[in-house]
Amino acid sequence: MEEFFQQLTNGLAVGGIYALIALGYTMVYGVLKLINFAHGDLFTIGAYLGLTLLTSMSLMDSLGVFFGLLLLVLMVMGLVGLIGVLLDQIAYKPLRQSPRLSAVVSALGASIVFQNAVMLIYGARFQVYPQDILPRIVINIFGMPVPLIRIMILMASIFMMGALYFFIQRTKVGTAIRAAAEDQGAARLMGIDVNRVIMLVFLIGPALGGAAGLMVGLYYGQINFTMGWIYGLKAFTAAILGGIGNIPGAMVGGILLGVIEALGAAYISIAWKDAIAFFVLILILIFRPTGLLGERVAEKI
Amino acid sequence: MLLEIENLHVKYGNVEVLHGININVDEGEIVTILGANGAGKSTTLLAISGLVKISGGLIRYKDEVLNKTPAHKIVRRRITQAPEGRRVFGTLTVAENLNLGAYTSTNHERTRKNLEWVYELFPRLKERENQLSGTLSGGEQQMLAIGRALMSDPKILLLDEPSLGLAPLLVRTIFNTIKEINKSGVTVVLVEQNARAALKLAHRGYVLEVGNVVLQDSAEALLSNSEVYDAYLGGKG
Ligand SMILES: Nc1ncnc2c1ncn2[C@@H]1O[C@H](COP(=O)(O)OP(=O)(O)O)[C@@H](O)[C@H]1O
Numbered sequence: 001m002e003e004f005f006q007q008l009t010n011g012l013a014v015g016g017i018y019a020l021i022a023l024g025y026t027m028v029y030g031v032l033k034l035i036n037f038a039h040g041d042l043f044t045i046g047a048y049l050g051l052t053l054l055t056s057m058s059l060m061d062s063l064g065v066f067f068g069l070l071l072l073v074l075m076v077m078g079l080v081g082l083i084g085v086l087l088d089q090i091a092y093k094p095l096r097q098s099p100r101l102s103a104v105v106s107a108l109g110a111s112i113v114f115q116n117a118v119m120l121i122y123g124a125r126f127q128v129y130p131q132d133i134l135p136r137i138v139i140n141i142f143g144m145p146v147p148l149i150r151i152m153i154l155m156a157s158i159f160m161m162g163a164l165y166f167f168i169q170r171t172k173v174g175t176a177i178r179a180a181a182e183d184q185g186a187a188r189l190m191g192i193d194v195n196r197v198i199m200l201v202f203l204i205g206p207a208l209g210g211a212a213g214l215m216v217g218l219y220y221g222q223i224n225f226t227m228g229w230i231y232g233l234k235a236f237t238a239a240i241l242g243g244i245g246n247i248p249g250a251m252v253g254g255i256l257l258g259v260i261e262a263l264g265a266a267y268i269s270i271a272w273k274d275a276i277a278f279f280v281l282i283l284i285l286i287f288r289p290t291g292l293l294g295e296r297v298a299e300k301i
Numbered sequence: 302m303l304l305e306i307e308n309l310h311v312k313y314g315n316v317e318v319l320h321g322i323n324i325n326v327d328e329g330e331i332v333t334i335l336g337a338n339g340a341g342k343s344t345t346l347l348a349i350s351g352l353v354k355i356s357g358g359l360i361r362y363k364d365e366v367l368n369k370t371p372a373h374k375i376v377r378r379r380i381t382q383a384p385e386g387r388r389v390f391g392t393l394t395v396a397e398n399l400n401l402g403a404y405t406s407t408n409h410e411r412t413r414k415n416l417e418w419v420y421e422l423f424p425r426l427k428e429r430e431n432q433l434s435g436t437l438s439g440g441e442q443q444m445l446a447i448g449r450a451l452m453s454d455p456k457i458l459l460l461d462e463p464s465l466g467l468a469p470l471l472v473r474t475i476f477n478t479i480k481e482i483n484k485s486g487v488t489v490v491l492v493e494q495n496a497r498a499a500l501k502l503a504h505r506g507y508v509l510e511v512g513n514v515v516l517q518d519s520a521e522a523l524l525s526n527s528e529v530y531d532a533y534l535g536g537k538g
């Protein structure tokens with residue numbers, strides 16, 4: 001029971017991280033029908049920027065743990081969001097009228113550029129997050145000990161997802177994003193500036209991905225310039241699992257994948273941990289290519 | 302002259318589909334553009350709305366040339382289109398679609414009044430306010446497309462084949478509503494294949510044939526013109 005509970009909470013935390021990354025894939029896919037292959041690297045950049053800001057600014061000392069972390073998250077999100085917008089302007093926007101494959105190739109190129117840039121700047125070896133950021137507190141839930149960082153990560157990702165959901169579902173601009181994802185021409189006939197919508201999507205998606213990178217750094221304590229590859233693939237799986245283009249789907253898919261993976265690693269074999277995600281991906285593609293919530297996407301007239 | 306289309310050329314790729322057409326619209330009119338499938342009617346409306354690029358000629362609206370104005374800014378000039386095939390946002394509710402129609406509006410009071418008006422014109426939409434519009438019938442979707450366009454408070458309403466695929470009774474309802482909308486002061490450009498119904502409604506009409514205006518006259522004259530009759534109203538169709 002204790003083992004199960006630990007794996008479940010761990011799976012939820014990791015799943016929340018997958019979900020945050022998956023949202024970037026799904027939002028960009030929604031408006032551009034493009035898989036942003038450089039998205040995993042934006043996640044990596046978030047992890048590295050987080051490390052740099054953490055070690056260079058001593059935010060915790062001056063602001064306390066809570067506000068220090070909050071400011072750190074906001075800065076990472078802002079910076080990675082900005083890089084996301086630039087990525088679109090430089091690598092994708094000039095190709096909007098070109099065949100879709102051109103943008104895909106451009107995305108792969110951008111991914112290589114980002115990965116190499118991180119390696120050149122930070123080096124190829126693992127980098128270690130400071131270990132004394134959070135007090136090593138363990139919190140008892142139902143009599144079982146759960147590390148504070150795990151709870152904080154889960155709460156932060158749930159908060160971000162909730163905020164995004166509210167924004168997308170309940171605000172005028174969020175509705176405009178959904179409309180542009182469904183029919184760009186019709187959206188323009190409503191007076192929506194679709195270029196602005198795309199820019200916004202490239203701000204929000206990478207910002208969430210960057211936050212996820214920071215969370216991984218804080219959770220596992222070490223980061224590497226290739227980490228975006230495996231996390232990107234898993235988050236992409238999560239997006240497919242929930243139905244690509246579907247925002248609630250990415251959230252559900254991420255959490256579900258995290259939990260499946262954690263439980264699978266515990267009860268089947270730890271050696272198979274990474275393979276589980278791809279097994280899930282293959283099953284989905286065979287049995288439910290539209291994803292779990294995909295019907296809502298396919299519901300086009 | 303409210304809207305003036307002068308020597309308009311439009312190409313898709315290398316293929317020119319509008320070869321220099323001229324169309325004028327006066328304030329308060331209903332002008333209909335008729336023609337067979339592929340004549341270039343939709344392209345004309347899309348050019349006005351800024352959704353296709355113009356390769357020659359000009360579109361003038363109240364002394365302003367709109368040739369290079371992007372689509373989302375055309376709406377701000379209060380020229381709004383209910384496009385061919387309705388193109389309502391199927392994954393959004395009826396109310397969300399209508400609210401998007403007022404996307405450019407900053408006047409909440411005005412938007413509220415417009416919504417009231419749209420629900421008055423189409424009570425069916427009010428009943429289905431919270432339904433996903435993808436689940437509406439074809440006729441209801443057409444009502445939504447027109448209602449959504451009205452939410453932007455247009456001076457000129459461009460309607461592309463609002464009768465397409467609708468049962469005759471519903472067509473009559475929609476056309477009566479168009480008349481009512483026009484009476485309230487909105488200038489209407491109506492593209493139709495249902496020529497007889499359109500001409501009964503309109504003040505003037507233009508007939509397009511493979512990218513050229515081949516006839517233009519008052520609606521009455523066109524209705525009694527045997528050429529039009531043969532070509533569009535019952536002859537070879
Ligand atoms: N997106 C497009 N790309 C290429 N050709 C098009 C496109 N849209 C329309 N056409 C062509 O342009 C011509 C005019 O089409 P359209 O304006 O839709 O005519 P109508 O509305 O009168 O039926 C047709 O020959 C059609 O095949």
Ligand SMILES: [Mg+2]
Pocket residue numbers: 339342343344385
């Ligand atoms: Mg047409």
